[in-house]
Every structure is written in structure tokens, then in C-alpha cells.
Amino acid sequence: MRATTEEDATARAAVVARGCSSPIRTATGVWVRCGSRIKSKCESCAELYRNDWAAIARSGVFDGPVTEFRFYLLTLTAPSFGRVHRVPRDGGQRVGACSCGVEHSATDAGLRGVPIDGDMYDYAGQVAWNRDAGLLWDRTRRRMRDRWDSLEYFIVREWQDRGVLHVHAIIRVARFEAPTPGVLRDAALSATAVSQVDAGVLVEWGEQARCDAFRADGDGAKTIWYLSKALNYVLKDVATASVDAPIDVWRHQVALGDAARRMRCARDCQPQDCMNLVHKRYGSRSQVVSASRRTRNRTGWSFTGLTRTVQRRLRREWWESRMRDEAGDDAPALSPPPLEDLAARSRRELIARGWSAP
Template structure:
């Protein structure tokens, strides 16, 4: 007996908190990246990217490369309270005159002076950070031709993005970590929306490591960062302390009033306005071209991962044996492309209703 559509749907959508029924009656995964909406789909997304991150560190001739963990931050848009994350952590006295402990979490990242804080500049920086990274990686490649990278953008408490990049450079031309850090940190871009100068903040960090040394620690760090970026900062604000919530609300307003592009008009529906200015790509990696290996030594990308899952699923859907009773944890679980298309179909149908 061949697998029926409902058997198939059960396998495809298994574990998904909010499966979607398509017009053809097939259930597909929601494909969410936000853990609070669907843990299963968000976990799959994180796992895919973690595999890509790993394949650029461990799946090649690692002894021929030097690796770096580069962190770049946003500039200051006004002073904020400095509150430690852990109890007993040693911290400097805050600009408000108090030495905060972890108990003051309700002030973490909150401006000292909301009346003078530059909310508009901060959301514009979030908007233009992709452009700034583009200039930064070109600058790095101009000096070190072999540079490949894997990047995670993470939210800081003050509601601004910062960036962690794994960088791989051939040993023959590999610079000191400090030299790479300064080359990256001093990159400059000009906003395509308003022409303003876009720069990194003074705080930057770069550590060199060997993949046969502390590579595992670095991957652990990146997995942690991947977990971070899937939280939706605006949604999380609902359960936050009042001062934090007020800060996020002001940023949210600034992001709605901001122009997301040169063609942005009032009533614009771009997601950039919902995400404190940020675009949706939180993780990226350099791609393989005819001249370059790209970040992954094996050419692993999310497109390849999706294709492999689809092939696995199609091969198994044709089997005559009963569906497995145990949850299938990795192979058929995403089919994100199908979920994406399904959502498109649903929107199209909704719009057709008078």
C-alpha cells in the first residue's frame, strides 16, 4: 500500500507547532525561525546553520588555514545602564552613579537619558548594517584574498545588532588578529537611503584560533549565538521590565517612522519596520563561486540541505512499509521551500476573498 497524503503530511509536519494546510490539502511545516512560535522549526533552522558553520572549520585541510572569531559592534547612540548578567560579576560603576548587580536586570541596556537618546539613528544603523558588513568583507578580501566568512547577527540589550564572524584566511597570508580587527572595524559605508556615514563602534574584538585546537569552543559559542538570533526581540519585549519595554517601544516607533529604502512610502509593509530596522537575514556565509571555495569546504548551503531532505522524503514516501512510529528527527523535517510556497498560496487565496 502506498503512503497516503495524510500519512505523508504526518511525517512532514511532525513536531511542528503550527503546521499549515495548503490548498491541495497537504500539511506542511510552518518554517518559523522564532523559537517561541515553533521550537521544532526554529531548531531545524539553527541546526542547518550550525552544520554549515562546522563544515567551514572541520571539513577541509584545516592546517592550511588560520581562523578568527571577529566581533564588531554598533557605535553609541547615547549612554545606557551597565548591568552585569551574572551575580558576583565585577562591573564598573554605571553612568547613573550606581554599581549595578544582576538584580537590576530591568535597567540593562536602558538609556540614562531617554530624552536625548538617538533612537532614529540607532534603527537606521540596524537598517544599514548589512551594507556596512558588505563594505567590511570587501575591505578584508582586498587585503587577504583567501578570506571566507560565516556571520551571525545578534541583538544587544539596547536593541541594536552586533556581529560575530568566523573568518578563515590561508596561513601564507594570515595576519595578526589585531591587524584583521582594525582593518574590519575601520570600514565605512554610506547609507543608500539617506547618505549618512555608517560605521562600527569602537568596541571590537578578534581572536585567532586553530581548528585542531579550540575550534569546538568556537562552534559552541556560535551555536549559542544562533540561539540568540532566533528570538524575536519585539515579542520578547512583552514580558520585559517596564523600562526595557519603554525603550523597545521607542525604538519600535522610530523604526516605523524611518524610511526603509529610498522608495519607502507611508504605509510601507516592509518587515524592516517591524524589526527595529533590521533585515531578516540573521545568518549568512560566503558562497562558492568558480574562483572561491566559499565558507563551507563541502559546498553545503541551505539550498543543498533542503534538496537532500526533499530527496530523502520522496524516496521514503514511495515505500510500501508503514510510516515509522518514532519521530524522524532530521531528514524530512524542513521542506522550508514548500512551506514558503504554501504561505504564498494562502496569502493569495486570502486576498481574493472580497
């Protein structure tokens, strides 16, 4: 009987963690997905994460009375921290002569975003901006809602080649108060924040920004695809994987990592002793993707209230139904299935303790 129970547990773990490269066994013996968002570490979990958020993005565009709203795609970038190489992307794009004196081609892609003079580049400023980018977005969100109370958003934070975050956000505003794209862009750009770590340091967006209106029944699907593609990109490792990358690329990444290691992540942070992951993420503490939440007075981004918690519950219910169908009416009741959200709750403890996999 015990052997059968163990076999059943292993089988259940295999169903829940199917495709996961590193399923985790918690202290209570429950098997869960690793939950990694990095493709190179677990393509299955990263793809599940991307698909979940893509579904939430679609829900806020297509699942409600879309004719009552206007939609915008807003892009905000970081300020300059020094001159970088200008390299065109594939497709015949031409960017002109670079500040280094060379007109690069697409074959020089490895140099895209690499500083021309690393000694003069503000690495400390860049990682500090990444650290405070979440605070800046919060101030931006407040600034926009002060003017348009019905505003809801879905935001993806993407890494630029130089190793700094920029923002793509779908904005939804009720038609009766909807602004022009230019007015919305200028309102977002006018937002600033004061760093809570480096007293008196002003945090603001870069000059490059764009805001385009789109129709849900026109370019809605294309816009969702664009954000999904951006999300697919940020699920990759930030570091360059190619062994053929120019030496300047590696120097740039080492300098960024060193600056993040030296940076304070909080007022009382002692960088040499701090284990916060911010020091390993080029300063970034923000979530890759998020959406406005439903409250008593707001619909939130998703018209139907779709969240990742709801998606996990629906998957769990589907699993339970499938297990009941396979077991039949005469089979003994199965123990509760592993809950995916247990991985998120216990990941820090497991990392410190180490885990095993079937």
C-alpha cells in the same frame, strides 16, 4: 479510494511537518512546515534552522584541509546612540558604577541596555543603523578581501540588549597570507558605507571590536558552540517576554518600534503606508545568519558545498526512501512529498491570503 488518498496525504503532511506547530497548506494543496525562526512561534522549525546552520558552520572548519588555513573569531558592534544602564551578568562580573549613579547587580538584569535618558537617546539613528548594517557588512567583506583574497566567512548577527545588531563572524584565511588578529580587526573597523536611503549619512562600526585566532583542532568546536549559542539567542523574540520587566524596558521597546515605524526603508518609502517588515524589526533587514557562497573562483565557506538547499534535498531524499520502505514493492507509487522550500517561496502570498493547518 478518495478517502484513502486523503488519508495518505494527511499522513505525509504529518511526517514532513512533524513537530511543526503551524504547518501550512499552499494553494496547490501541498503541506509544508511553517519555517518560523522564532522559538516562541515554532520551536521545532527554529531548532531545525539552528541545527542546519550549525552544520554549515562546522563544515567550513572541520571538513577540509584545515592545516592550510588560519581561523579567527571576529566581533563587531554598533556605535553608541546614547548612555545605557551598565548591569553585570550572572557569575560575579563587576562593571562598576553606572552613569545613573547606581552600582547595579545581576538582579537588575531587566535594565541592561535600557537608556538612562530616553529623551536624549538617538532612537532614529539606531534603527537607521540596523537598516544599513547589511550594507556595512558588505563593505567590510570587500575591504577584507581586497587585502586577503582567500578570505571566507560565516556570520551570525545577534541582538544586543539595547536593541541593536552586532556581528560575530568566523573568518578563514589561507596561511600563506594570514594576518595577525589585530590587523584583521583594524581592517574590518576601517570599513565604512554611505546610506543608500539617507543621502550623505556615514555608516560605521562602533569602537568596541575583538578578533581572536583559534585552531580548528583546538578551540574550533568551542567556537562553533559559541556561535550556535548566539544563534539560539537570536531565534528568540526580540521583545521582552517577562511580565516583571521594569516599565523603562517597555518604554524603550515602544520608542524603538515607533522610530522604526517612522523610518524610511527605501528612498521612495512612505512609512505610513509601507508594509515592509523592516518597520517591525527595529529597522533590521539583514538575515540572522549567512556564509560566503561557492563561486567559479571560490570554495565558499563550506568545504563540501553544504547549504540549506542541499540539506533540504537530503531530507527530502530520506523521506522518499522511508516512504518507499514502508509502502513495500507492491504498493502504488506515492505522489511527490511536500517540498520544504515551497514555504519560503510562497510565505508572503500565504500571509496575505491566510492559511489552514491539519
